[in-house]
Structures are given as C-alpha cells and as structure tokens.
Amino acid sequence: MRQAGRSWLPRLGQYALVLWVAVTLNFAIPRLAPGNPALIMHTGEGDPTPEELAELGEIYGLNEPVLVQYGRFWLDLLRGDLGLSTDHNRPVTDVLLERLPWSLVLVGLGLIGAIIIGTLIGAWSAWRREAGRPSQDKGTLVGVLAIDSMPGFWVGMLLIAVFSAQLGWFPSYASAQMPEGTLAGIAESGRRLAMPLATMIITSFGTYYMLARASMTTVLGEPFIRLARAKGLPERTVAIRHALRTALLPIATNAAIAAGSLVSGAVVVETVFSYPGLGKVIADAVAVRDYPLLQGAFLLATLGVIAANILVDLLYPLLDPRVRHSREELPV
Amino acid sequence: MSRTLALWRSLPLTSRLGFTIVAALILLALFGPLLAPYDPIERVTTPFAPPSSAHLLGADDVGHDLLSVLILGARPSLLVALLAAVAATCVGMLVGISAGYLRGAVDTVLMRIVDVVLALPVVPLTLVVGVLAGPGLFTQTLVISIALWAPMARELRAQVLSVRERDHIHALRAMGAGHGYMLTRHIVPAVGTLVVPQLVLAVKSAVMLEATLAFLGLGDVSSMSWGMMLSIANERSAFLTDAWLWWVVPPGALIGLTVLGFALAGGAVERTAAGRTVRPTRRRKPAPASAASTALAQTAPEAPLLEVDQLTVRYGDGEAATGGCTGVDLVLPRGRVLGLVGESGSGKSTVAAALVGLMAPAAQVAEGGIRMDGTDLLVLGPRERRGLLGSRIGLVPQEAQSALNPVHRAGDQIAEAVLTHQDLTREQARARAQELLDLVGLPAHAFRSYPHQLSGGQRQRVVIATALANDPDLLVADEPTSGLDVLVQQDILDLLSSLRERLGLTMVIVTHDLPVIAHIADDIAVMQAGFVVEQGETLRVLASPDDPYTQRLVGSLPDMAEFEEVR
Numbered sequence: 001m002r003q004a005g006r007s008w009l010p011r012l013g014q015y016a017l018v019l020w021v022a023v024t025l026n027f028a029i030p031r032l033a034p035g036n037p038a039l040i041m042h043t044g045e046g047d048p049t050p051e052e053l054a055e056l057g058e059i060y061g062l063n064e065p066v067l068v069q070y071g072r073f074w075l076d077l078l079r080g081d082l083g084l085s086t087d088h089n090r091p092v093t094d095v096l097l098e099r100l101p102w103s104l105v106l107v108g109l110g111l112i113g114a115i116i117i118g119t120l121i122g123a124w125s126a127w128r129r130e131a132g133r134p135s136q137d138k139g140t141l142v143g144v145l146a147i148d149s150m151p152g153f154w155v156g157m158l159l160i161a162v163f164s165a166q167l168g169w170f171p172s173y174a175s176a177q178m179p180e181g182t183l184a185g186i187a188e189s190g191r192r193l194a195m196p197l198a199t200m201i202i203t204s205f206g207t208y209y210m211l212a213r214a215s216m217t218t219v220l221g222e223p224f225i226r227l228a229r230a231k232g233l234p235e236r237t238v239a240i241r242h243a244l245r246t247a248l249l250p251i252a253t254n255a256a257i258a259a260g261s262l263v264s265g266a267v268v269v270e271t272v273f274s275y276p277g278l279g280k281v282i283a284d285a286v287a288v289r290d291y292p293l294l295q296g297a298f299l300l301a302t303l304g305v306i307a308a309n310i311l312v313d314l315l316y317p318l319l320d321p322r323v324r325h326s327r328e329e330l331p332v
Numbered sequence: 333m334s335r336t337l338a339l340w341r342s343l344p345l346t347s348r349l350g351f352t353i354v355a356a357l358i359l360l361a362l363f364g365p366l367l368a369p370y371d372p373i374e375r376v377t378t379p380f381a382p383p384s385s386a387h388l389l390g391a392d393d394v395g396h397d398l399l400s401v402l403i404l405g406a407r408p409s410l411l412v413a414l415l416a417a418v419a420a421t422c423v424g425m426l427v428g429i430s431a432g433y434l435r436g437a438v439d440t441v442l443m444r445i446v447d448v449v450l451a452l453p454v455v456p457l458t459l460v461v462g463v464l465a466g467p468g469l470f471t472q473t474l475v476i477s478i479a480l481w482a483p484m485a486r487e488l489r490a491q492v493l494s495v496r497e498r499d500h501i502h503a504l505r506a507m508g509a510g511h512g513y514m515l516t517r518h519i520v521p522a523v524g525t526l527v528v529p530q531l532v533l534a535v536k537s538a539v540m541l542e543a544t545l546a547f548l549g550l551g552d553v554s555s556m557s558w559g560m561m562l563s564i565a566n567e568r569s570a571f572l573t574d575a576w577l578w579w580v581v582p583p584g585a586l587i588g589l590t591v592l593g594f595a596l597a598g599g600a601v602e603r604t605a606a607g608r609t610v611r612p613t614r615r616r617k618p619a620p621a622s623a624a625s626t627a628l629a630q631t632a633p634e635a636p637l638l639e640v641d642q643l644t645v646r647y648g649d650g651e652a653a654t655g656g657c658t659g660v661d662l663v664l665p666r667g668r669v670l671g672l673v674g675e676s677g678s679g680k681s682t683v684a685a686a687l688v689g690l691m692a693p694a695a696q697v698a699e700g701g702i703r704m705d706g707t708d709l710l711v712l713g714p715r716e717r718r719g720l721l722g723s724r725i726g727l728v729p730q731e732a733q734s735a736l737n738p739v740h741r742a743g744d745q746i747a748e749a750v751l752t753h754q755d756l757t758r759e760q761a762r763a764r765a766q767e768l769l770d771l772v773g774l775p776a777h778a779f780r781s782y783p784h785q786l787s788g789g790q791r792q793r794v795v796i797a798t799a800l801a802n803d804p805d806l807l808v809a810d811e812p813t814s815g816l817d818v819l820v821q822q823d824i825l826d827l828l829s830s831l832r833e834r835l836g837l838t839m840v841i842v843t844h845d846l847p848v849i850a851h852i853a854d855d856i857a858v859m860q861a862g863f864v865v866e867q868g869e870t871l872r873v874l875a876s877p878d879d880p881y882t883q884r885l886v887g888s889l890p891d892m893a894e895f896e897e898v899r
Contacts, residue, residue: 017444018451025457029464132693142346142596149536149591151543154562154584161571161580172572227735229690231749231798232722241748242737249739263453268544272566286459287549298460301453309451321739321782 011313015306022302026295027073031066082299083292087285092296095281100300103277106193107266107304110200114262115255117201118208123244125209126216141213148206152265156199156272163195170195172273196273204265211254215247222246249320252312259308263301350596354532357590361406370397372404372556380575389578393568401556402582408555409590412469413538416476420538421531423477424484425523431485432492433511433519443489449482455544462550469552476541480534487530488523495522532598539590558583635706637805637838638664638687643700645682645691656695657682658862664855666805669832669839671849671870673885674859681730683859684810684842688727689717704806723753726799728809733791733816736783742794743769743779749801768797772827789820793827800831810842825851846885850874858882 064072076083082092121140129137164172171192219225220243228242263279270279278297285293317324340348360367370376375395376387383390389398431442458475465471495501501518545551546559547566561583565571570579640663645656657679664670674680685691687702689709702709704724709717721727729735736745746765750756756764762779769778772793783791792812799807812828813821829852831837843849849856850870857867858879866879877883 014447014451018448021448022452026460029460130693138346145595146588146592149540149595150588151540151547151559151562151584153544153547153566154580154587157562157566157571157576157580158584161576165572165576223729223731223735224737226690226729227727227732227795227798228737230688230722230727230729231801232718232720232752233748234718234752237752241740246737246739263456267455267459268547271548282456282459283548286463289463291460291463294456294460294463298453298456301456302451305451305453319739322784 008313011309015309018306019302022299023074023077026299027070030291031069082296085285085290085293085296087288087290087293092292095293096278096296096300099276099278099281102275103266103270103279106196106200106270106275106277107262109193109197110204110265111255111259111262113197113201114205115208115251118205118210119212119244119248119251121205122209122212122214123216123239123247126213126220127239127243129217130220137213144206144209147202148209150203151268152199152203153268153272155202156196156269159195159199160272196269196275199269199272200262200265203269204262208251208255211251212247215250216243218250219243219247249316252316252319256305256309256312259305263304346596347599350593350598353589353593354597357406357410357586357593360403361410364403364406368400368403370400372396372401380573382574383578389582390575392564392575392579393570398578398582401561402558402586405556405558405561405583406586408469408552408557409539409542409559409587412472412476412542412552412557413535413590415469415473416480416538416542417531417534419473419477420480420534421484421527423481424530425488425527427481427485428488429492429515429519429523432489432496433515439489443486446482446485450486454479454541458541458545459548459550462545467550467553469555471550472542472545472552475545475550476538479541480537484530484534488527491523491526492519495519498522529598532594536591536594536598539587539594543587558587562587636663636665637705638662638840639701639703640683640687641701641703643683643686643702644698645679645686645695646698647692647694655679655682656698656862657686657859660700660859660864662857662864662867664806664838664840666838667836668854669837669841669852671853671856672840672842672859673844673846673849673856675844677861678859679862680842680844680859681810682862684727684808684840687806687840688725688808689721690727719753722749722799722804723802724805726801726804726807728792728795728799728807728812730810731815732795732812733788735795736791738783740782741779742781742783742786742791746794746798746801749798753802764801765797768801769794771800771831772797787820788816789823792816792820792824796824796827796831800835803835805838807837807839808842809839811844812841813843813845813848821848828852858885 080093082096084090085092085095088095121144125137125140125144128134128140160172163169172195224246225238225243228238233242266277267279267282269275270277271283274280278300282294282297284290285297343351370387373396376397377391377395379391379393379395381387381391381395387397387399389402392398392401427442427446431439458479461478462471462475465474496519501514504514504518542551542557543559543562546557547563549563551557551560551563553560562580565576565579565583570576640660643660644658647655655677660679660683662670662672662683672680672683682691682695685695686697687709691697697710700710704720709720712720736742740748743762743765746768747758747761750761750764751758754761766776766779769776774790774793774797778786778790778794783794786794796809796812799809809828813824816824825848828839828841832839832852841849841853853870855868856870856873857864858873858881859865860881866873866877866882873882874886877886
C-alpha cells in the first residue's frame with residue numbers, strides 16, 4: 001500500500017523508471033528473441049529472401065552497433081515514431097491514436113462504474129460484519145469471488161447470447177461506423193456501449209470490493225467511529241459520513257494500481273464485442289503477428305497506467321486533508 | 333489419519349469447499365481419458381447436434397462430442413496453470429527471500445525491480461513476449477510466470493522480514509550462526525509453510541491468464557484447453573446460435589469454478605477476513621429490573637442521577653461466555669464525581685461501555701440494571717438509547733487523541749453533535765461549537781483545523797467539547813489522560829475540575845491511574861477481575877483501604893506528598 005504523504009519527486013522518478021523499462025523491453029525483446037529480428041519487420045507474403053532481409057536490416061539499422069540502434073530507437077520514439085504497422089501499413093502512432101478515444105470511454109466509464117459498485121458493496125459487507133452479521137458478509141464475499149472468477153470474454157459471450165441473440169435488446173457489436181452526432185446517434189452509441197461496459201464492470205468490480213471491504217474493516221475499528229457513535233449519530237451517518245468517507249483514502253491509493261488490470265480486461269472485452277478500441281487492435285495484432293503495433297500498444301498501455309497513477313496523486317489531496325495541509329501547521 | 337481429519341474439521345467451510353472443488357478437478361484431469369465417452373478429435377455425430385442421450389452436450393460445428401472435449405480439456409487447462417504457478421513461485425521465493433534476508437542494497441534493487449514489474453500492464457506485456465515466442469505450452473508457461481512472480485516476491489519478502497525479527501532468530505544470529513545454516517534450517521522452513529497458500533492463489537490467477545491467452549490465440553493448438561474451446565466457439569460465433577448453451581456455457585463455467593475453487597482453497601476468504609473476529613450474537617433484552625427496586629427509585633425524594641444495580645456483562649454466548657464484569661453496584665448522586673479504578677482487564681471499561689450503551693457486539697448484559705433518573709436504560713430500544721447518547725450522556729472515549737475523524741474539521745465534528753440533538757440551523761450550531769471551543773480553552777481558529785494540525789492535548793480538548801455539546805447530565809470519561817505527557821495530563825485534569833465546578837457536571841472517570849482520581853473524584857470504586865472490591869469516599873478509601881488489593885494500589889502511590897495534601 002502506498003504511503004499517503006510521500007513527496008512527488010521520488011514518485012515521478014518511479015514513473016520515469018517504469019517508462020524507461022517499458023521502452024527498453026520493447027527494444028530488447030525482438031533483438032533477444034531467436035532468429036533474425038528483421039524477419040519480424042517483414043510485411044510481405046511468404047518467407048523473405050536473404051536480399052529482402054538484408055534490405056530490411058538496412059532500413060531498420062539492424063546492422064549497426066546495439067547502442068547506436070538504442071539511441072535511434074529513443075530518438076524515433078521522442079518524435080512520436082513507433083514504426084510502421086505491418087498489418088495496417090500505416091504508422092503505428094496513427095493507428096493507436098485513432099482508436100485511443102474509444103478505449104478511453106470504455107475503460108474510463110468501466111473504471112468509474114467498477115469503483116462505485118465495488119466500493120459500495122464492499123463497504124456494506126464490512127459494515128454487516130461489524131454489526132454482528134458475519135454470515136451476510138461472508139455470503140457476499142463468496143458471491144463476489146464467484147463473479148470475479150468468471151473469465152471476462154465468457155461473460156461477454158453470455159451477454160451476447162442472452163441479450164442479443166435471444167432477446168434482441170442490444171447489438172452484439174459496436175462497430176466504428178457511428179450515426180451522426182445527433183441525439184439519436186448518442187442514444188445508439190449508448191446502446192452499443194451498454195454490454196461491453198457491463199462486462200467490464202462485472203469482471204472488474206471484485207478488485208474494488210476487496211479493497212473497500214478491507215479498508216472499511218480497518219476504519220470501523222478506529223476510535224473515531226466510537227466517538228461518532230458517542231455523539232448519538234444515526235448508524236447510517238456513522239457508516240457513510242465517518243466510516244466510508246475515511247475508508248476512501250486507501251481505496252483511492254490502490255485504485256490506480258488496479259487500473260492496469262482494467263487495460264488487460266479491455267483487450268478481451270473489446271475482442272468479444274468487436275469494439276474498435278486499443279484492445280481490439282492488440283488482439284488483431286496478435287492474430288496477424290503485427291509486432292510493431294503490439295509494441296506500440298504495450299507502450300501506450302504503460303503510459304495509461306502511469307497517467308492513472310498521476311491522476312490519483314493529483315486528486316488525492318482533495319480526499320485527505322492531512323496531505324493538503326501538511327505545510328500549514330497551526331501554532332500550538 | 334485422525335489428525336488429518338481433525339485438521340480438515342478445523343478448516344472453515346469455504347476452504348473445505350475450495351479443496352473439494354480442486355480435488356474434483358484434479359481427478360477429472362487425471363482420469364479424463366477414461367471418463368470421456370468419445371475421441372474428442374473424431375467426428376462422431378452431425379455438426380451442431382443438440383444434446384441427446386448419446387451426446388449429453390451435443391456437438392460443435394464439426395461434429396466432435398463436446399462432453400469429451402470438455403472432459404479432456406481439464407488436463408491442459410490445469411497443467412499450464414500449475415507449471416506456471418510453480419515457476420512463478422520459485423522465482424518469487426528466490427527474489428523475496430534474497431531481498432528479505434540480505435536486505436540493504438540487494439533488497440532495494442530487487443524491490444525496485446518488483447515495483448516496476450507490478451506497474452507494467454500485464455496482458456499487453458505477455459502478448460508482446462508471447463507473439464515473439466510463438467503459441468504453445470512453453471510460451472504460455474513463460475508469460476504467465478512473468479506476470480505472476482512479482483506480487484509473490486513482495487509478499488514473501490514481507491514474511492521473511494517478520495521471521496527475521498523473531499526472538500530465536502535473533503538469538504541464533506547473536507550466537508554466530510552462518511547464513512547457510514540460518515537459511516536452510518530456519519528461514520526457508522518458516523516461510524515455506526506460508527508459500528503454500530501463495531502457490532494456490534497463483535494457480536488461480538494462472539488459470540484465468542491461461543484462458544485469456546488461449547482466447548487471444550496464444551494457446552497450445554495441439555491440446556484443447558477450456559480457453560481454446562471458448563476461443564474457437566467465439567470464432568465460429570457459437571453464441572449467436574442455440575449451440576451457446578452447450579458449447580459456450582460449460583467450459584466458461586468450469587474455468588470459473590476452477591478459479592473460485594483455488595481462490596477459496598488458498599484461504600482468500602480468511603486472508604481478507606483476517607483482523608478482528610466478531611462473534612455473532614443477537615442482543616438480548618435483559619430482564620427488566622425488579623418492580624420493587626423501580627418503585628423505590630421513583631419514591632425516593634433525592635434520587636441519585638445514576639444507579640447501577642448488580643450489573644453483569646459477559647462476552648460471547650452460553651458456556652463460552654467470559655470476561656466482562658460481575659454484580660457491579662454503583663450509586664452516583666447528582667454533581668458528584670466517581671472514579672472507577674482498576675488495571676486493564678478489570679472490567680472498568682466494560683462498565684463504562686455499558687453505561688453509555690456502546691458495548692462490543694459480542695458483549696451482552698447477563699443481568700442487572702442501569703437506571704438514570706429512575707429510567708432503566710437497558711430496556712430502551714437502540715433508537716431511544718441513541719437519543720440519550722450525546723445529549724444527556726456525554727462520552728470521552730479511550731484514545732481520545734485519535735478519536736477525531738482525520739478528514740473533517742474539528743469545529744464541524746463538534747457542530748455535528750449539536751445538530752444531531754438540537755433543532756438548530758447550521759450557523760447556530762457553528763456558533764455553539766465556537767462557544768464550546770472557548771469553554772475548553774481552545775482558540776477560535778481551532779474550529780477550522782483538521783485533527784492532524786492540533787496537538788494531543790488540543791485534540792483531547794476538542795473531544796471533551798464534543799461530549800459537552802448538548803449540556804449532558806452525565807459525563808463518562810474513559811482514561812482521559814492516557815497517551816498524554818505529564819504536564820498536559822495535569823492541564824486536562826484541571827480542565828475537567830473547572831468544568832465540573834462551572835457546569836455542575838456529574839462525572840464517571842475511568843482510569844488505571846489512582847493519582848488522577850485522588851484529585852477530583854469524590855468517590856472511588858476499585859475494580860479487580862470484574863468485581864468491585866472496594867468503594868467509598870475518596871478520602872476514606874485512600875486513608876484506610878479495607879481490601880488488600882486497594883491497599884496495594886494505595887501503597888504503590890508514587891507521590892505520597894500528593895496523598896498527604898489530599899488528606
């Protein structure tokens with residue numbers, strides 16, 4: 001669990017390190033893999049001739065010393081050049097940026113939904129346990145564990161089978177072709193988003209349930225809960241204003257860490273629903289072995305996780321006055 | 333054998349359920365070839381055949397018997413997960429034990445690496461590696477263990493660190509035991525038992541990852557795991573036909589069951605539920621006080637404010653009931669201060685909790701009554717009881733320095749108490765809170781301070797102000813000076829004395845510290861092992877204690893000058 005009052009400099013250092021490792025892995029993995037790295041860059045049909053390989057090696061500078069290659073790799077990266085997608089035959093950056101907004105909507109809304117639902121159920125569960133009803137808590141826990149055990153793509157397939165194929169309520173796909181930006185268009189995109197979003201939330205709220213339940217259990221043992229009760233406050237107020245409000249702090253610090261798993265969830269969910277986001281791009285790239293595109297997606301996903309962490313760092317002081325006011329101690 | 337049985341019985345129901353599921357799945361994986369009715373790669377019926385007595389789960393789009401495919405899928409699904417989990421556990425153990433045992437620079441570097449790996453998005457990373465290595469058993473095992481070793485290393489390091497701190501390890505080191513001896517004879521065996529649940533939980537994650545990788549096309553094409561079945565069903569759009577019921581539902585359900593089984597077996601329930609155990613009890617309403625004593629209380633002209641009558645509190649149910657207090661009688665007239673003295677575990681805090689009505693869920697009043705102005709508090713419902721709490725009865729709880737909520741301003745926390753019981757506007761409540769801060773000797777700007785901006789003594793004053801918010805008749809202060817340094821303790825005691833004078837408060841002060849009482853208590857009740865062993869006027873008790881325990885307490889008073897002064 002992260003320390004709340006940590007200063008920002010080491011944290012930025014940590015993020016920079018993560019980014020550096022991700023870039024270096026991208027550089028190193030194809031060069032460490034057995035076989036000619038130029039083979040990976042080959043886009044044509046069939047096996048390339050030795051001449052073609054040599055030419056590719058020339059283009060990608062694979063014959064130069066490793067350090068020179070590494071320097072060039074970084075320079076290209078800083079210019080936003082992630083190479084050419086072998087499948088799309090377009091710059092990787094273009095392909096990724098085109099799909100990014102779709103994924104941001106799905107992952108962002110999924111994250112918010114999962115946090116709200118998971119936190120509420122988790123807090124309720126801990127509350128019942130504290131109130132001397134551990135069977136309600138344990139039943140909920142096992143139920144959430146069971147839901148959390150279902151593979152995301154399977155949940156998606158079941159939702160399609162029931163709500164698209166059998167009942168016909170929602171479309172089974174969410175294609176890139178959207179109606180114009182009218183009210184009907186918005187309603188239609190909402191309809192298309194409903195099932196992928198539901199799948200994201202169903203398969204990821206368990207993490208936040210666990211976080212909230214653990215955090216709430218700790219908070220309920222704190223002396224200030226007893227003081228809140230000593231004021232004669234209604235139990236509901238004690239639960240929400242005092243316990244849940246304070247339990248949010250560790251939930252927030254850990255939520256960003258769990259955001260990484262949500263990116264992973266998006267890969268399978270987008271694949272099942274043919275949702276035109278980054279996850280689908282990644283899955284397609286796996287199918288056709290489009291290595292540059294996969295590398296770019298991995299880098300972008302790492303950036304996304306780091307961005308989520310920075311966002312939490314920035315928002316955290318709003319939740320915790322101890323961080324907000326650490327500089328303005330009052331005279332005693 | 334009987335020991336195994338006893339161990340099994342001692343496990344919680346959820347773990348037993350988990351182990352049962354895991355055992356059943358392992359049997360399925362081992363004996364699958366004997367159980368499967370058909371060869372899963374032979375066309376044995378028509379494509380998309382619905383379930384029939386010959387083919388219980390029907391057939392896929394080629395005509396394979398789906399039940400046979402499903403049964404034989406257990407082996408590859410579990411094999412990859414087990415291999416990957418074992419590999420990840422070995423790496424995790426190596427890194428975790430090295431970091432935790434060697435500490436210093438090795439620890440810093442290794443843990444920094446673990447942090448970085450934990451921050452990388454798992455599935456995209458495994459796909460990058462997986463695509464290069466090509467699909468197959470080895471790739472799956474490799475990428476799943478890459479994803480799983482880091483959290484395990486972190487967990488095991490924490491455990492090694494705690495094992496290191498144990499007394500016998502310290503002693504061995506002091507005697508000059510070598511690293512090799514320490515590691516093989518003490519550290520590894522101690523951590524080893526803790527590795528098992530980690531391994532089981534790793535299998536859980538690995539099963540899920542295997543299914544995901546297989547679904548995304550990185551599965552081992554030569555063996556049909558459940559993830560592969562779903563991947564193929566997805567490619568053939570099985571979920572758009574009626575075939576979804578027997579083609580899509582069973583493999584997914586089995587993956588879910590496997591993950592759940594390992595999660596339960598790994599004690600996920602117990603691990604997350606660790607912490608305080610709360611015994612299930614239903615609060616029973618105690619028998620009302622006898623009619624005679626109630627009548628007496630009503631007829632007496634100068635009835636005391638508080639009367640505790642044969643109060644007995646027990647923790648737990650029936651035979652297992654322990655602790656608490658037994659047959660406590662206390663009488664507290666208006667305007668007097670009662671000191672309740674005893675060491676920890678003597679039952680004094682139980683009495684205080686019963687007075688204010690904030691007992692632990694496991695505690696219950698076995699018999700006796702608590703009357704305030706003739707009303708038996710124990711027969712009141714929770715709502716009526718809450719109505720009294722904070723208005724007529726104020727509580728200064730134990731550990732008052734950490735009793736303020738860290739995320740709300742001090743003034744708002746006082747105003748909250750006012751608003752709960754009085755029909756005032758927010759502004760009026762704030763004005764009242766300001767007044768109370770002044771009453772306990774705090775500056776006006778303390779209103780807008782958060783608890784972390786106040787000193788321990790200041791926080792204690794805020795808590796006292798909160799307890800006084802609605803002019804209570806009775807103030808119960810549980811260890812009001814513990815955790816404060818000596819000078820501040822004196823300030824708080826002086827404050828309580830002066831408040832008592834100014835407001836004519838009736839107080840119960842609970843403490844283990846006899847000198848605290850000597851200053852301000854009119855009466856003293858000494859408790860030991862749940863019983864009141866002596867009570868009476870302070871001067872009398874201090875001057876000539878009857879009970880041997882009280883004699884020891886008085887005899888151990890550090891400052892006899894204070895005692896003389898009191899006398």
